[in-house]
Amino acid sequence: MTDSSVRRAVDPQAFREEVRDFALTLPGDLRHKVMNNLKLEKADYVSYLKVLEARGWIVGHWPAAYGGCDWTPLQRFIFEEETSEAGAPWLIPFGVNYVGPILYTFGSQSQKDRFLPRIRSSEDWWAQGYSEPGAGSDLAGLRTRAVRDGDHYVVTGQKIWTTYVQWADWIFCLVRTRQEDRPQKGISFLLIDMKSPGITIRPIITMDMCHDVNEVFFDEVRVPVENLVGEEGGGWTYAKVLLSNERVLVAEVGRSTRQLRRLDKLAAETSRNGKPLRDYGPFARRLAELKLRHFVLQSTCYQAVAEAMAGNEPGAEASLMKIRGSELQQDIAEAMVDALGLAGIVYDAADLAEMGHTPAEGPFEAPGILKDHLHGRAATIYGGSNEIQRNIIAKLALGL
Amino acid sequence: MTDTTLASLDADTLRLFTDSVQRYGQDKYGFDTYRSSLRAKPYFSAQAWRDYADMGWLGAALPLDEGGFASDGRAIVALMRYAGEHLALEPLLASAVLAGRLLALCGDGAALSRLSEMAGGRKLFALAHVESAGDAFDGPVRSSYREGRLYGDKQVVLHGDVADDLIVSACESRVTGSLSSTDGGQPALSLYVVDTTHPAVRRTVYRLLDGRGAASFNFDGAPATLLGPLGKGRPLLAQALLDARLGLCAESHGAIRALNRLTLAYLKERRQFGRPIGMNQALQHRMVELYMLEQEAAAVIGAAERAADLAGPQRERAVMGAVAHTITAGRLVSHEAVQMHGGIGTTDELAVGHYFKRIMVINRLLGDRDAHLEAFAKAE
Numbered sequence: 001m002t003d004s005s006v007r008r009a010v011d012p013q014a015f016r017e018e019v020r021d022f023a024l025t026l027p028g029d030l031r032h033k034v035m036n037n038l039k040l041e042k043a044d045y046v047s048y049l050k051v052l053e054a055r056g057w058i059v060g061h062w063p064a065a066y067g068g069c070d071w072t073p074l075q076r077f078i079f080e081e082e083t084s085e086a087g088a089p090w091l092i093p094f095g096v097n098y099v100g101p102i103l104y105t106f107g108s109q110s111q112k113d114r115f116l117p118r119i120r121s122s123e124d125w126w127a128q129g130y131s132e133p134g135a136g137s138d139l140a141g142l143r144t145r146a147v148r149d150g151d152h153y154v155v156t157g158q159k160i161w162t163t164y165v166q167w168a169d170w171i172f173c174l175v176r177t178r179q180e181d182r183p184q185k186g187i188s189f190l191l192i193d194m195k196s197p198g199i200t201i202r203p204i205i206t207m208d209m210c211h212d213v214n215e216v217f218f219d220e221v222r223v224p225v226e227n228l229v230g231e232e233g234g235g236w237t238y239a240k241v242l243l244s245n246e247r248v249l250v251a252e253v254g255r256s257t258r259q260l261r262r263l264d265k266l267a268a269e270t271s272r273n274g275k276p277l278r279d280y281g282p283f284a285r286r287l288a289e290l291k292l293r294h295f296v297l298q299s300t301c302y303q304a305v306a307e308a309m310a311g312n313e314p315g316a317e318a319s320l321m322k323i324r325g326s327e328l329q330q331d332i333a334e335a336m337v338d339a340l341g342l343a344g345i346v347y348d349a350a351d352l353a354e355m356g357h358t359p360a361e362g363p364f365e366a367p368g369i370l371k372d373h374l375h376g377r378a379a380t381i382y383g384g385s386n387e388i389q390r391n392i393i394a395k396l397a398l399g400l
Numbered sequence: 401m402t403d404t405t406l407a408s409l410d411a412d413t414l415r416l417f418t419d420s421v422q423r424y425g426q427d428k429y430g431f432d433t434y435r436s437s438l439r440a441k442p443y444f445s446a447q448a449w450r451d452y453a454d455m456g457w458l459g460a461a462l463p464l465d466e467g468g469f470a471s472d473g474r475a476i477v478a479l480m481r482y483a484g485e486h487l488a489l490e491p492l493l494a495s496a497v498l499a500g501r502l503l504a505l506c507g508d509g510a511a512l513s514r515l516s517e518m519a520g521g522r523k524l525f526a527l528a529h530v531e532s533a534g535d536a537f538d539g540p541v542r543s544s545y546r547e548g549r550l551y552g553d554k555q556v557v558l559h560g561d562v563a564d565d566l567i568v569s570a571c572e573s574r575v576t577g578s579l580s581s582t583d584g585g586q587p588a589l590s591l592y593v594v595d596t597t598h599p600a601v602r603r604t605v606y607r608l609l610d611g612r613g614a615a616s617f618n619f620d621g622a623p624a625t626l627l628g629p630l631g632k633g634r635p636l637l638a639q640a641l642l643d644a645r646l647g648l649c650a651e652s653h654g655a656i657r658a659l660n661r662l663t664l665a666y667l668k669e670r671r672q673f674g675r676p677i678g679m680n681q682a683l684q685h686r687m688v689e690l691y692m693l694e695q696e697a698a699a700v701i702g703a704a705e706r707a708a709d710l711a712g713p714q715r716e717r718a719v720m721g722a723v724a725h726t727i728t729a730g731r732l733v734s735h736e737a738v739q740m741h742g743g744i745g746t747t748d749e750l751a752v753g754h755y756f757k758r759i760m761v762i763n764r765l766l767g768d769r770d771a772h773l774e775a776f777a778k779a780e
């Protein structure tokens with residue numbers, strides 16, 4: 001029996017209604033923070049994960065055998081779209097979307113038993129340790145070494161851009177266990193306890209003046225051999241599966257729907273030289289162009305989901321969605337800054353921290369709008385930069 | 401003395417001035433100076449400000465007979481290009497260029513006595529004009545002046561946090577009705593100078609995205625002195641703002657030049673897939689685009705400088721066009737600089753992000769691109 005034949009036939013519209021109703025029950029203060037792009041703390045993210053857990057949806061897309069709901073690709077997409085649109089926080093993907101599926105696909109029975117329940121219950125916060133100073137786009141160039149010493153690997157090296165590792169209990173890393181002729185071949189996938197001696201975190205402040213990413217230093221960190229996932233040297237293959245998982249969701253179309261709606265509202269409420277901004281010709285046209293691009297992106301997403309429902313492997317369209325999704329996100333963010341007029345040049349990151357904090361100038365949303373714009377510049381860089389995505393399309397779709 | 405000798409004398413002075421500005425930037429105003437100034441009040445280098453005054457730079461926007469350099473806009477361009485290239489945080493645009501030009505144009509006793517205080521660096525000035533932060537720049541003005549006192553609100557005043565005196569645009573009740581038709585349907589404005597330490601001035605200070613200080617003001621009967629002729633505020637502002645806009649283009653050009661230098665160096669130095677990322681033609685063509693935008697920015701600034709002697713609309717067309725282009729150029733150059741640096745380009749540690757934010761401010765400070773494009777088209 002194939003995987004899809006056991007799935008219950010679901011009525012997408014009914015499921016959508018169900019998700020919408022659920023989204024209405026999100027805690028109001030959490031929604032408020034998300035809607036206004038205020039700073040979310042670990043507790044905020046976890047509280048959302050807890051709400052999902054209570055609803056039985058935290059790992060909806062996992063197989064039922066591992067505590068999931070066997071969601072179809074369409075259900076998963078609808079879930080993402082509706083929750084993001086309604087103001088749910090970013091669903092921290094490191095556990096539920098990234099390492100979880102790798103573990104149930106490639107991990108040992110004891111790894112599954114040990115880690116999967118703790119991901120489902122949000123007891124463990126995971127971080128992703130792939131990128132290194134010398135290995136960004138060229139990830140296979142990574143140099144962090146893991147040397148076998150009895151029952152342990154001894155890990156030495158450095159990771160960078162590690163999102164929220166300051167809150168992490170565990171980090172999954174790509175490490176080099178062997179020098180091979182092809183750099184991809186000697187890479188292994190290790191699970192490292194953040195409490196291990198020899199790990200140091202150095203925060204990186206980004207230009208939005210926030211602390212989301214870090215450098216992580218490993219100085220002879222001892223990692224039990226049982227924390228190796230799959231085969232030694234198999235890490236690259238597992239990571240590629242993970243990366244393609246990541247790309248299906250990167251269009252972030254629901255988030256753009258939400259932001260466009262807020263842009264609409266801002267353009268209606270802001271007056272530009274005595275008239276509502278939305279009646280100002282150049283801005284009205286810009287808004288229309290953004291809405292058109294959103295429509296196109298959404299159409300592309302549904303087409304890709306239909307392909308996935310038909311059981312076809314994702315090809316270059318995942319890269320297409322990543323490129324178009326991130327570009328749209330950035331251009332909406334910039335239009336929002338422009339809509340603020342002169343209030344769009346006033347910024348103090350402290351205004352992002354508190355509920356009910358009023359910025360010194362401009363509307364309440366202004367600081368969050370600026371943060372979103374500044375932070376959003378990274379959307380075309382992380383998860384495989386848009387240049388790399390274009391290279392993928394050139395190769396995969398066009399054979400160039 | 402003939403015109404020619406005057407002009408060549410002026411050219412020498414200008415060259416000396418430009419050289420001294422460049423040398424100071426190279427020797428004294430590195431990224432470290434900028435960074436340490438960001439952290440301590442008054443959010444700029446007090447030492448640099450004294451140096452500028454001692455070297456006579458604060459006269460960049462003043463006419464020759466006021467001890468300045470400005471027979472045209474070239475000294476302003478040299479000074480503001482420095483500001484953009486080195487991320488200089490001092491009130492060069494607000495006090496030296498904008499207020500300096502306004503005081504010089506007003507030209508009466510009240511203005512001239514303040515001019516020397518400004519040029520000597522003894523007092524800081526700022527222009528308080530915008531009343532609604534949502535507006536691009538030239539929105540309606542409702543502040544009013546009655547019997548020696550000023551009432552109203554002003555917002556997003558660059559360097560308003562440290563300004564000793566403000567130049568404030570306001571309507572004078574007696575002239576509002578009579579002149580409205582000659583001022584494009586808007587009530588006529590006059591300019592006033594206000595001491596910010598007076599108790600009837602309420603100041604809310606904050607910082608801009610690029611780290612410079614700013615403030616919003618409420619005037620509740622603050623004593624104010626008329627600057628220049630009554631009811632002539634709008635044409636005076638328009639003229640001074642043209643010079644400030646030229647300065648803004650130059651500031652943008654300085655930032656563009658610095659950013660392109662950083663990006664180009666990074667393309668050659670950063671290696672991925674066993675070779676410099678700049679070997680990828682996909683990036684080469686984009687770097688070429690940035691280079692072309694920079695060259696064009698220099699060209700339009702040159703055109704706007706040369707237009708100094710032309711009739712009003714022609715000069716306006718050149719300056720507005722130069723702003724519209726440098727906004728486009730600055731935006732793309734800063735976006736691409738971050739992108740081509742990858743993750744490191746998004747950090748606070750590198751200068752790239754600081755230029756990115758500075759350009760965001762430059763591109764909005766005196767109106768956005770749409771406003772300048774419209775003014776350019778209208779001035780034909």
Ligand SMILES: Cc1cc2nc3c(=O)[nH]c(=O)nc-3n(C[C@H](O)[C@H](O)[C@H](O)COP(=O)(O)OP(=O)(O)OC[C@H]3O[C@@H](n4cnc5c(N)ncnc54)[C@H](O)[C@@H]3O)c2cc1C
Nearest residue numbers: 128130131136137161163378382385387680739740742743
């Ligand atoms: C906010 C943020 C969060 C992140 N979170 C994480 C995380 O949690 N865990 C993690 O492991 N990593 C994370 N990353 C890292 C991210 O995946 C890398 O930044 C990304 O892979 C790019 O690598 P790089 O920054 O080294 O840029 P580089 O690879 O140095 O690229 C620099 C520029 O060159 C271009 N380029 C490179 N090669 C080519 C080519 N062949 N052709 C054309 N152009 C090319 C790139 O597109 C880019 O524009 C994060 C990054 C950011 C910015």
